[in-house]
Amino acid sequence: MTTPDDLFKALSDRNRLRVVAALLQSKELCACQIHEWLGVTGATASKHMGILVASGLVLSRKDGRWVHYRLNRKDTNLRSLFNWIRRQLKADKELLDDLNKLNSVTACPPVELRKRQREAASTCC
Amino acid sequence: MTTPDDLFKALSDRNRLRVVAALLQSKELCACQIHEWLGVTGATASKHMGILVASGLVLSRKDGRWVHYRLNRKDTNLRSLFNWIRRQLKADKELLDDLNKLNSVTACPPVELRKRQREAASTCC
């Protein structure tokens, strides 16, 4: 296992905490959904997910070209940490608003989402 | 209260986590004891303690020229986080060894400790 400060370091970034919050209420999220919701490039999102996976907090599952992420709920220690985080989130107004917007991202399947993302990228400039 | 990622940021530094670990087993520690035990300059230790206090994790008490630090055990949310940390520390070999050395620092009162620190500083070079 990683040391506590490694775990805290993984959680010390706002965007990574947002991902954990999102995964607390969604069983699984696709890389492209996370990238869309965070509002950063796919490369940046990938980096963040790499850190979360390396810390052990998050597990990934590859399905063809798609990568799906979920919380590591098997680990007892992590589970109690997740519960603590879940309780704190209730007081984090900004994050709660943020999580509401997650629904519009998860509403459409990854394939549709990527299609929209590609279109948006091509129509600008 | 600070947001969860602020708390995690405060805990994401190894030296600050060491301080929290030390305060988990010592009711109070003087600034000079922390500076001695961490093995960094007083200025650096002061900076770290400032971050811990700002995050709400640690409380400080000024007694003349001396400043004493203790965990903020009043806050229920923090207390459960401290308990979680305490459990994790048991698996952190390096930190456990480290905490043993804390005894030799707390064994002598701050006044004596500073005297030794001053002497050590003057005899070198």
Place this chain on the structure above:
DNA sequence: TTTATGTTTAGTCATCTGCCTAAATATGAC
């Protein structure tokens, strides 16, 4: 009031972090 001393602040430097774009990699579709 002057001096000594515990702590903090200011200033500097090297390293780390998070973001981006562009290129590389991996895999499904034709």
Place this chain on the structure above:
DNA sequence: GTCATATTTAGGCAGATGACTAAACATAAA
């Protein structure tokens, strides 16, 4: 096999972080 596409890696840049020394500040002692 070749192309399209989801993700990761590489490289670069701006800002944050943690360390130090020196100076400033606060307070007890002489």
